[in-house]
Amino acid sequence: MNPRTLLIVDDEKNTREGLRAALEDRYDVYLAEDAKTATELLERESFDVLLTDFRLPNEDGMKLIARAKSLPKPPICILMTAYGSEELAVEAMKRGADDYIAKGRLQIEELEMRIARALRQTNLEAENVALRQQLDTKFAVKNVIGESAAMREVTEIVQQVAPSSATVLLLGESGTGKELIAKAIHQLSPRAKAPLVTVHCAALAPTLLESELFGHEKGAFTGAHERRIGRFEQAQGGTLFLDEIGEIDAYLQIKLLRFLGERTFERVGSNRTVSADVRLIAATNKHLEELVKAGKFREDLFFRLRVVEIMLPSLRERTGDVPLLAQAFLKEFATENRKPVKDFTVDAMELLMNYAWPGNVRELRTAMEHAVVLCRGERITARDLPPSVRAATAAAADPGRALLKNDLTVKEAEKQLIIRALKDTNGNRTLAAKKIGMSRRTFHRKLHTYHLEGF
Ligand SMILES: Nc1ncnc2c1ncn2[C@@H]1O[C@H](COP(=O)(O)OP(=O)(O)OP(=O)(O)O)[C@@H](O)[C@H]1O
Ligand SMILES: [Mg+2]
Incomplete structure (x- = not known):
């Protein structure tokens, strides 16, 4: 680790030099004789520690500390006060100083200990911030x-x-x-x-x-x-x-x-x-x-x-996420409306999977609110879904409209549609499913339902 940088501000040359001599083997020490010079240095370099006398020519050390603490990366600030000015010290702490030390009986060991302690404390704080940020991170992505x-x-x-x-x-x-x-x-x-x-x-x-x-x-x-x-x-x-x-x-x-x-x-x-x-x-x-x-x-x-x-992918391009999203929104609206709704019937879920969701996740969310409000039991049924979504199977069967005209039931029509898609694709199930806009899983299930596995 690089040596810590320390800025010492004191108008008395002897004090400045004395402190430098005592601390320079452990710290990278800079000196300033007044608040103005110190401010310039603070703006140019980033310091770990600011050690300043209270009494300075134009502006006192307390003001300097307040300014240092408003920097993007504020240093640890320690105020040196005349012996016996406890009130001043308390005031300094209120205004952002991390510690104070009475100058009259300044002991280098004690000073070093105080600096080390303050540094340790800010390290802990930085760690806390980092931990909190990690939590926020999880939350934001969640x-x-x-x-x-x-x-x-x-x-x-x-x-x-x-x-x-x-x-x-x-x-x-x-x-x-x-x-x-x-x-x-x-x-x-x-x-x-x-x-x-x-x-x-x-x-x-x-x-x-x-x-x-x-x-x-x-x-x-x-x-x-x-x-x-x-x-x-x-x-x-x-x-x-x-x-x-x-x-x-x-x-x-x-x-x-x-x-x-x-x-x-x-x-x-x-x-x-x-x-x-x-x-x-x-x-x-x-x-x-x-x-x-x-x-x-x-x-x-x-x-x-x-x-x-x-x-951002459309919901059609990631139908696999529909159950996850639907369940999350169901939970949200069940809580909001204080209803005991917990999940979906197979039919309802099938409709959700087959629907094209032109309004994407927002539409799914609204549909779930609608469904939860209408739902009378613990499971959302096809009947609870908005009409547009309920029409999903009919929409999937749309190319078979001609078949429907012959008074076929939706199921019959769907079966015919699947047969035709399989014929058109020489029995390639993936292509056939794609052709009629069905997920592969649904398609396979339908093959089973309509006894078309051997096709
Ligand atoms: N992946 C997702 N997980 C959870 N909720 C989502 C997701 N995507 C969207 N939503 C929810 O769907 C709704 C619409 O999302 P959002 O407002 O971010 O969309 P948008 O792309 O900005 O839409 P528009 O272009 O119409 O402004 C919001 O309630 C949002 O919380
Ligand atoms: Mg938007």
Whole structure:
């Protein structure tokens, strides 16, 4: 481990030099004779320990400590006071000092012991923070349900990119979990304690959106009575989530592009440049690439946004996750509605598996709320599901509409459809299942039900 860095601030040369001589074999020692020099050093270097006299020429040591403690990586601060000024020492501790020591009877061993003790304590605190962060990490990813390969891939990328400040572009159909993933990335990042600010770009007219994002000065436009801080500034140190990014107009695209390049912008009606340390996450359910081709979205901005691109799979592409999600939402709504609902009948689950879920996870969640509210027993039956979902088998059998016209039952029609699919694919079950949009598992079960195994 590198030697710890120690900054000693005292206006008396003898004290400074004396302390340096006593401590320099253990620490990397820096000296300052007043608060101003100390502040400059603190801003330039990162120190482990600040040891300062209370009485300094212009500004006292207490103020210096308060400033040091507001740094991103604050040092351990020990105040040296004149012998007997206990009250002052107590005040210093209140204001952020980690310890104090009476100067009159300054013993080097005692000083060293105090420094070591304070260092140990902050190490423990750092460990606690790390542990807490690990817990948060588990929690943030736990909210994202999905065991399918496609979802695992997503959560893996999320864990990889979260610690950095890289811009992330989230793509995927409506309801696939883009906002959920944006939250997870923020929670898993070192910015988790700073705010996550969300702006739905489609919800506001372009001019309003500009001042919403970048803020405005008083009198910038009619109705701007007060100066207003924009979302970028609100997200200082944290994350800004721009939802529906495909909707922003050409002018804002430029302003955003500049922010991504320089991390600066101007408030509306001001020419003062403001800088913000903000990580950007953008999302859209539009085909951005097509918008680029159509000249509606700047290509350079597109490239800047997709430093990391995460494509959320539709629920159709991961039907394997349906039971897991359905069960989780069932539990959520059963608790919320205080109902004893526990699981699904086979028929109900089959419908859930066969349905195409155009509204993805959001639609599944709403369907589960509907079902739980209607459910009269402990299991959700087909009857409890919304009509669109109940029509799922009919939809799967849609290509066999001609058969239905002949007054066949749904089951008969389904059987005929399966036979035809098998014929069309020369008996290749995987292809046949795919052809009629059935999962392979369901397909195999149906073969059994309709006694078609030997086909
Ligand atoms: N993998 C998942 N696990 C658990 N819940 C999920 C998952 N994906 C989505 N959800 C839930 O589904 C709902 C819709 O998700 P979200 O709002 O993140 O979708 P979106 O992609 O932002 O949709 P839109 O494009 O319409 O804004 C939310 O209630 C969310 O919590
Ligand atoms: Mg969304």
